[in-house]
Amino acid sequence: MFFNEEFETLPRPALEALQLKRLQATLERVYANVPFYKASFDAVGIKPSVVAHLDDLQKVPFTTKQDMRDSYPYRLFAAPMDEIIRIHASSGTTGKPTVVGYTKKDIATWSELMARSFVAAGAHRGDIIHNAYGYGLFTGGLGAHYGAEMLGASVIPISGGNTKRQIMIMQDFGSTVLTCTPSYSLFMAEEAQAEGIDFRNLKLRVGIFGAEPWSEAMRAEIEAKLNLSAIDIYGLSEIMGPGVAIECIEAKRGLHIWEDHFIPEIINPETGELLPEGERGELVITTITKQGIPLIRYRTRDITSLTYEPCICGRTHARITRMSGRSDDMLIIRGVNVFPSQIEAILVGIEGIEPHYMLIVDRQGTLDTLTVQVEVSELLFSDEIKVLQALARRVEKEIKDMLGVTCTAKLVEPKTIQRSEGKAKRVTDNRKL
Amino acid sequence: MKVEQISIFIENKSGRLAEVTRILGETGINIRALSLADTSDFGILRLIVNDGAKATTVLKESGFTVSKTEVVAVEVPDRPGGLSAILQTLDREAINVEYMYAFVERCGENAVIIFRFDETDKAIAVLQAQKFNILDGSRLYDV
Numbered sequence: 321m322f323f324n325e326e327f328e329t330l331p332r333p334a335l336e337a338l339q340l341k342r343l344q345a346t347l348e349r350v351y352a353n354v355p356f357y358k359a360s361f362d363a364v365g366i367k368p369s370v371v372a373h374l375d376d377l378q379k380v381p382f383t384t385k386q387d388m389r390d391s392y393p394y395r396l397f398a399a400p401m402d403e404i405i406r407i408h409a410s411s412g413t414t415g416k417p418t419v420v421g422y423t424k425k426d427i428a429t430w431s432e433l434m435a436r437s438f439v440a441a442g443a444h445r446g447d448i449i450h451n452a453y454g455y456g457l458f459t460g461g462l463g464a465h466y467g468a469e470m471l472g473a474s475v476i477p478i479s480g481g482n483t484k485r486q487i488m489i490m491q492d493f494g495s496t497v498l499t500c501t502p503s504y505s506l507f508m509a510e511e512a513q514a515e516g517i518d519f520r521n522l523k524l525r526v527g528i529f530g531a532e533p534w535s536e537a538m539r540a541e542i543e544a545k546l547n548l549s550a551i552d553i554y555g556l557s558e559i560m561g562p563g564v565a566i567e568c569i570e571a572k573r574g575l576h577i578w579e580d581h582f583i584p585e586i587i588n589p590e591t592g593e594l595l596p597e598g599e600r601g602e603l604v605i606t607t608i609t610k611q612g613i614p615l616i617r618y619r620t621r622d623i624t625s626l627t628y629e630p631c632i633c634g635r636t637h638a639r640i641t642r643m644s645g646r647s648d649d650m651l652i653i654r655g656v657n658v659f660p661s662q663i664e665a666i667l668v669g670i671e672g673i674e675p676h677y678m679l680i681v682d683r684q685g686t687l688d689t690l691t692v693q694v695e696v697s698e699l700l701f702s703d704e705i706k707v708l709q710a711l712a713r714r715v716e717k718e719i720k721d722m723l724g725v726t727c728t729a730k731l732v733e734p735k736t737i738q739r740s741e742g743k744a745k746r747v748t749d750n751r752k753l
Numbered sequence: 754m755k756v757e758q759i760s761i762f763i764e765n766k767s768g769r770l771a772e773v774t775r776i777l778g779e780t781g782i783n784i785r786a787l788s789l790a791d792t793s794d795f796g797i798l799r800l801i802v803n804d805g806a807k808a809t810t811v812l813k814e815s816g817f818t819v820s821k822t823e824v825v826a827v828e829v830p831d832r833p834g835g836l837s838a839i840l841q842t843l844d845r846e847a848i849n850v851e852y853m854y855a856f857v858e859r860c861g862e863n864a865v866i867i868f869r870f871d872e873t874d875k876a877i878a879v880l881q882a883q884k885f886n887i888l889d890g891s892r893l894y895d896v
Contacts, residue, residue, distance in 0.1 A: 698818055698819075698820060702820075703760030703797055703799060704797075705790050705797060708762075708795065708797070709792065712794075730794055731762075731764075733762060733763070733764050733816065733817065733818065734817070735816045
């Protein structure tokens with residue numbers, strides 16, 4: 321089943337011709353409208369016309385998350401503000417978020433790609449889509465919502481949280497498709513079990529899970545506990561939001577990236593060199609239809625590989641493998657992106673805290689946990705328990721307020737956190753993914 | 754009139770208390786009184802020793818966080834109501850006890866209680882006005 325059969329099954333030569341035409345138009349557009357791109361192209365002595373073939377894209381400089389921060393909030397936009405109809409943002413390392421804007425056409429494109437993704441996952445008109453991605457600045461909720469509406473399904477905009485109510489609604493409303501983070505789906509399964517509700521009695525058939533890394537083992541667990549077919553979806557707000565790539569239910573082997581809108585490349589994250597098909601490296605994406613904020617060779621920092629092998633589903637679009645990690649130190653905790661440097665910035669803002677801290681990420685049951693270990697220096701130390709406890713609570717509160725992540729602050733003796741020469745090891749990730 | 758107490762931050766894991774006492778023992782420091790306040794994650798060990806300065810130095814060298822606090826040692830008649838009389842006096846003057854613990858040894862017929870007050874000097878004045886006996890540090894360190 322397809323949502324847009326013509327484009328989803330376009331023969332490769334036609335698809336690549338379309339990509340080239342759209343890429344050239346995008347390069348012209350950003351060079352003319354975005355001073356950042358004019359400067360970065362000029363710096364290496366190229367004009368948009370340098371790209372005569374798709375292979376020529378390698379000659380164009382990368383764009384990074386730092387470039388987006390430096391352009392905060394709107395300076396990478398390629399469309400005038402009176403054409404921007406939606407703004408989303410994701411958290412940034414310095415407290416400033418990364419901002420993206422969408423024109424009317426961008427929203428239509430996103431909705432279509434998300435609708436295509438629903439169909440690829442096995443959803444259809446008539447489905448009741450229980451959308452438990454968060455609604456708000458985060459792209460997950462509204463992205464899936466608009467796709468569900470374009471598909472013509474019934475969408476329940478439940479957003480995140482209040483798990484008991486979620487389960488009641490899934491049960492009573494007859495939800496057939498669930499969209500949320502994979503870890504939240506397992507949390508729901510636990511809650512349901514505690515309530516004596518058996519997922520086998522629910523109508524859920526498909527679950528579309530993303531926004532955090534997960535594994536085949538987790539897929540097996542989710543499928544068994546929630547009694548549905550679990551599909552991996554990929555997206556990032558910088559590029560669009562959810563629906564950049566998705567597994568097809570026919571194969572469940574790799575995520576089709578919608579190549580008529582995005583050009584994927586895999587590079588060596590150290591050298592920036594292009595890697596051949598099948599090799600693991602950092603995913604780089606160029607948007608070729610976006611108007612609001614087109615991104616050229618955007619370094620996603622996600623580690624994956626790319627294959628152009630034909631898929632049994634009939635889609636001609638390349639597939640990326642399940643994300644296996646990051647080329648930077650970003651952590652994804654319960655779907656929230658967290659950089660250790662953000663936590664460091666908060667800690668040094670609290671008087672007396674030395675920059676000796678350690679982040680321990682674990683998974684207890686089905687939910688990610690974050691423990692922030694802070695060494696108790698003489699400046700912090702008090703011989704009264706309540707003073708030290710108040711300090712730990714303050715660390716927890718400031719991290720929650722600034723980053724939206726619940727953590728446990730644990731005071732430890734000095735010098736217990738490993739010192740290392742050069743780059744300190746700040747994170748221990750005990751999650752087995 | 755004040756007694757010097759050293760406080761040590763201890764993580765709630767096995768062997769830490771033993772490590773502190775081992776270091777002090779090997780340095781020839783005698784523990785005169787102690788109290789341990791604890792939570793599920795950490796504890797604060799409070800000690801009165803015969804040589805506070807030396808104890809602080811050796812513990813810091815071993816990587817512990819140590820601080821000094823001034824506390825007050827009060828002689829308490831060793832009979833029913835002895836402690837109550839002191840606490841009532843303090844309550845009337847609105848002085849708060851942050852924590853307190855008993856001294857290991859007695860002083861003649863009396864017990865000795867170590868107090869940490871929110872207002873140390875005021876507490877000393879109030880207690881002395883009521884004729885409670887406050888012990889000087891030098892008497893405790895080398896009992």
